[in-house]
Amino acid sequence: MSFLPYAVAGWICLVGLYGVVTSRNLVHLAVCLTVTQSSTYVLLLAVGYVRGGGPPIFKGVKLGTSAVDPVVQALSLTDIVVSVTVLALILALALDVSRHAGTVDPDEIAGMHG
């Protein structure tokens, strides 16, 4: 039981990667990337959890009470921002692609190859 959260993170990561590989639509692909990225948040936050610990907010709480790890939360915040920005960029690219090629299927826009 104590490794279930990590397993969940791993599962989400692999499902997202499968989605990226088999996607038929650039927008769907971008969202699959987001799914894979969310596995990294789950893993970070799961790693930092302290059983019985409260949030690392000490307003009105006595110093020294057990709290979960604050560093991974800060890291997840950065990770979320990165994910949002890359998602936005890929969606902008998808918009441009649909305007030029009339399709958003990644298999059909491969003009350059070999």
Next chain:
Amino acid sequence: MSWVPPLIVAVPLISAAVVAGGDHVMPSRLQDAIGLGALAAVCGLGVVLMLAAQTHEVVDWFGGWRPRSAVAVGIDFAVDPLAAGVTALAGAVALLTLAYARIYLEQAARLFDALFLIMCGALCGFVMSGDVFNLFVWLELMGVSAYALTGFEVKEIGPLQGAVNFSIVNTIGGFFVVIAIALLYGRTGALNLAQIGQTLSGHKADGLVVVAMTLIVCGFLCKAAIVPFHLWLADAYAVAPTPVCAFFAAVMTDVGLFGVARVYWTIFAAPFGSHSSAVLDALVWLGIVSALVGAVMAFLQRHLKRMLAYTVVAHIGVMLAGIGLLTSKGLAGAADMLLAHGLLTAGLFLVVGVLVAWRHEGDELDLHGRGRARPWLGVLWLGAAIALAGPPYVGVYLGHALIDEAASGGGRSWVQPLLWLADAIGSAALLRAGARVFLGLGPMDDPLLSPEHGEKPPRRRARLGALTAIATVFVVAGAVVSVIPGLNWGTVAAADRFRDRVAYAKVVLHGLPVPHAPALRFALEHSTLESLLYGAGATVLALALAALGLYRRNVPGAAAAAVGRVLSPPVAALKAVHSGVVGDYVMWLVVGTAVIGGAWAITLR
């Protein structure tokens, strides 16, 4: 001196904010001046830092948060001479390519400059950082600005395809880095490279450390474009604006390898010390395979920028093999190759830019004979191509010679011929293209070479003389790298320090600098006979293969036909793998990571 590293990053970033934020109110001359001034400052500060770091690492703790009893509280920059050298190179290359871009590209939004500045600043932050999550942040910042710059020509489908492939593959690489960070944090509770290394060094490596190394190395190798993570590179470099390609080829792709080296020697060298040959073999083999695949694919191209992109893959492979030998000479060889290959390849990209602006074509066959009116361009191109083959004391020779010594010193003498062969094939492709374009040799068509979409020339009438001058600077600088006095010893000494984990931990965590004697000897080192022979041989081979590439249909008889029949299925398969479809690329990424992880799981128990 510790105020210099933050400035190297802060100056380009704040300049980018000013240039972009003031886009509608500032005159464009002022924006240009700010951008070029910031990059000149980066270059200058990088040189200052390189000199200051000769005696001991320059360490700066951001926010003044120094470590407490060897637990790092804040983020640090720990700069050794190799890192400082990369920042100086990045600043210089960015300055010159931005100047080129100002002349070459149409009056697009100043936002181009802002992205360029951010990309350069992020790169400098990446090489100086001493904190593993900070490395990830700079990696992503470099990536985001690079994706947008790749897709700059939004009116064509090619740049969009390149940007899509680039962004998706590199983003997944970034995820792998974060998973590795989470694993390492779970084990050590630290994000500082020195502290993680210290904590891991006492214990035997188990599954977590092996998988963390796999994921973080594969993540950085996505950026560094090593087989099988390299497939995005040709798509992206063929379509990005030429000055952007020059910057990418000169420094950005190479910092992926820097990341691998940094992470290996600060974190993983200690737990894997006794099993290092498993790591070594994997990295060396990845390097050799990348070198050969890149070189062969380059030979199969007619689109000049795509050809150059594949030669970048080939040279990165050589550099990874050098790093993978895990000795100071190997690392120093990789660093010297970075310098030479970076400058020469950037120069070649800039020459292609001039060709496109002048003749409105970027394809070897379409340009047949049309370069003859500008012989100086031909001299630059052919000269750079020869320098990339590495004849004795020209161009990439120094790097190769150091790698040769490292390989034979480690008892792996089969490495050198393969690496020199790869360089020869890559140069042969460039020589063939140059002969066709500038000398008019060879037939007008060749079905072996893959046709691609044409490149749209820049709209404005560019001043070709100024562009050629900038390209000349790069090619000449790259060609003379092997004869810079003292570079040989300087890089080996710097590599020694880069690999010294204990000294690094001492200066970062305890503030006790371990003094090093500066190694600035001004003389030319005598290299081994073996390297001289390899260098001369590779050059001759490159010329021969180029001639073969031009005139292969004139080779008589049944033997040639038989060779053709044997070679065409593998060639077709190789081309099919480079399909341009991002789903395929991600598939290969997953396969590659699983295979490397599996290999290390078996060999590193």
Next chain:
Amino acid sequence: MSRRARIVVVLPALAGLAALLAWSFTGLPGFGSFRGPYGILLNRVATPERHMTNVVNATTYDYRSFDTMGEEFILFAAVIGIVLLLREDDRDRRAEDRVRSEMVRSGGGLTVGIGVLVGLWVVAFGFVTPGGGFQGGVAVASAVLLLFAAVGYRAWSTLGNETVLDPIEGLGAGGYVAVGLAALASGLPFLTNVLGPGIAGTLWSGGSAAFVNWSAGIEVAAAMLLLYAEFLEAHAVPVMRGAS
């Protein structure tokens, strides 16, 4: 390669990756038993030293503020990239205002105001309770976006346009670096807290980390609004014009 062939190749590879990840997870401490020195140290010292009761934001804006600067610039660069990617020489920016109901318009307008205030409150109290520059910035941006949905495109475009937002975004991003440089200029390491730590549990806590917090908030709000503006102009406006 066909999609079918890709699936056949990638499934075993994903299985291999799964095995590797599972193997690595056995090396992690069990869920809930993590005792990392970095986190424990920060939980212990952040409030007494920096007078910030929200240790996560103390980490983000003070101890690891350099990472946050990089992160802010990632957002900045991405928005610049999107503006470049979605640029068009001759875009027609006029659009029909579609919202007809007076109740929606006035209710929406009121909600926008409340939303912006809540967002600013989240930014301001970031060092005391959960919140901070990034969260509050996104909240403010979402509230302003409500202008488009509830009030109309014309009202939205008075705020959601480049001329207004570019300088604000530049101010936010540049301001962050400027705070760092100010510390450098006074002889301290980059991004050192040059003002005192303030009083814990109140609006004034954290010293110059508060400036960094607000820079981030301003930059994030402006960046998200620019992002929405670009996508709306590029995609929604033609759709609206086509449908009217």
